[in-house]
Amino acid sequence: MKKFFIYKIFTIPFDLEQLSGIIWDFEITGLLEDDDHISVFTSGNSKDTEVEFEEALTKLKNDMLIESFRIEKELLEDQNWNKLWEKSREVIRVSNRIVIKPTFKNYSAKKNEVILNIDPKMSFGTGEHQTTKLILRLLETYSRESVKVLDVGSGTGILAITAIKLGASKAVAVDFDEICLENCKENCLHNNVEDTVEVLTGEIDSVDGKNFDLILANIQKNVLLEIAEKIKLKLNQSGVVILSGLLESDKSAIEKKYHSLGFKTTQIEQMDEWIAVVFTM
Numbered sequence: 001m002k003k004f005f006i007y008k009i010f011t012i013p014f015d016l017e018q019l020s021g022i023i024w025d026f027e028i029t030g031l032l033e034d035d036d037h038i039s040v041f042t043s044g045n046s047k048d049t050e051v052e053f054e055e056a057l058t059k060l061k062n063d064m065l066i067e068s069f070r071i072e073k074e075l076l077e078d079q080n081w082n083k084l085w086e087k088s089r090e091v092i093r094v095s096n097r098i099v100i101k102p103t104f105k106n107y108s109a110k111k112n113e114v115i116l117n118i119d120p121k122m123s124f125g126t127g128e129h130q131t132t133k134l135i136l137r138l139l140e141t142y143s144r145e146s147v148k149v150l151d152v153g154s155g156t157g158i159l160a161i162t163a164i165k166l167g168a169s170k171a172v173a174v175d176f177d178e179i180c181l182e183n184c185k186e187n188c189l190h191n192n193v194e195d196t197v198e199v200l201t202g203e204i205d206s207v208d209g210k211n212f213d214l215i216l217a218n219i220q221k222n223v224l225l226e227i228a229e230k231i232k233l234k235l236n237q238s239g240v241v242i243l244s245g246l247l248e249s250d251k252s253a254i255e256k257k258y259h260s261l262g263f264k265t266t267q268i269e270q271m272d273e274w275i276a277v278v279f280t281m
Contacts, residue, residue: 004029007040007053008072011060017272018065021247022056024129025220029177030120031129041076092127094136098162100127103190114165117190120156120183127158131218131244134269134276136162142214142240142278143168150174150234152204152217152227153245157184157197159216164193168214174200174207204230211236217243221250228257237281240266244276251275 011019014036023031023040026049030041042049050073057069091107092100100116101107109115118127127133139159143149143166151160154173157180163171171193173184181201188194200206204227212234217224224243231241241263246254248270255265258279267278 004041004043004076005049006074006076007042007050008037008074009040009053009057010037010070010072011057011066012068013066015066018060021273022060023053024245026052026056029179033128094127094133095140097140098136100158114162116158116162116165118156118158118161118187119190130271130274131246131276132158134271134274135159135216135218135242135244138242138267138269138276138278139163139166139216142242145169147213148211150204150207150212150215152215152231153219153223154184154199155180155218157187157199159218160184160197161187161191161193163214163216164196165191169196171197172200172207172212173197174202174204176201176203203227204234207234210234211239213239215239215241217241217245219245221246221254224254225257228261232261232263232281235281239281241279242276243279244274246275246277248273248275251277 009019016033019038020031020033023038028040028042032039053071060066061069091105094100097112098114098116099107100118103117103119139162143163145167147168149160149163149168149171151171151173154160154175157173160171160173178201181199184199188197188199210233213236215231215235235241243254254277262281263279265277266280269276
């Protein structure tokens with residue numbers, strides 16, 4: 001049975017936006033926000049992760065952005081994950097039209113609402129994080145009939161599923177984490193889109209074919225810089241790319257890279273310190 005680790009991070013003073021912004025730069029599988037701490041979920045080598053967190057928090061302290069910090073580590077068995085999430089999951093209204101609902105919650109849909117039935121398990125993409133909300137709102141504009149979508153780093157599959165529910169004809173969701181494969185397939189079934197969303201384990205190179213009309217990637221900056229050329233190869237000449245997982249401070253580096261490949265910035269949306277960037281050729 002696969003094991004996961006929870007790191008509860010406390011700081012004085014506790015700045016939720018600052019702390020979560022830093023932690024999302026690491027390879028984590030989930031994050032819960034509380035009144036006085038954040039809970040970070042990871043798998044793999046816990047010792048390396050713990051050292052990385054310690055170094056990042058020590059830097060904050062040395063820069064006098066915090067006075068002190070404390071990290072509490074717990075071991076989480078795989079089967080306890082759903083129980084933990086169910087305690088914290090609520091219905092999330094993303095926009096006037098889009099609503100995210102865990103399968104175990106009741107919600108009466110209003111006319112023209114798009115209801116997303118999402119159970120996250122250990123995958124990123126619950127709809128709570130600003131970057132997910134930003135792309136979901138942009139999909140209301142850019143996902144339409146006959147569009148073929150590629151969702152890179154798909155997590156729960158929430159972006160690919162939403163694209164289909166907003167009119168896209170076909171979507172491919174790819175993530176390197178095998179847990180995401182299982183979770184994404186389950187969420188596709190919950191939303192009756194299993195026939196139109198192809199779910200793959202791997203990276204963008206694992207996706208056959210090109211000429212996608214819309215490519216989505218909600219990943220940290222360094223990965224988006226690394227795969228920029230590969231995104232261009234997968235996109236058709238009139239296609240659209242929507243990137244997030246980005247802080248406002250990442251904008252310059254991302255635009256410099258994508259502009260060098262011939263992309264143009266079409267739109268930028270911001271929520272708190274997080275941004276989503278829309279590129280076209």
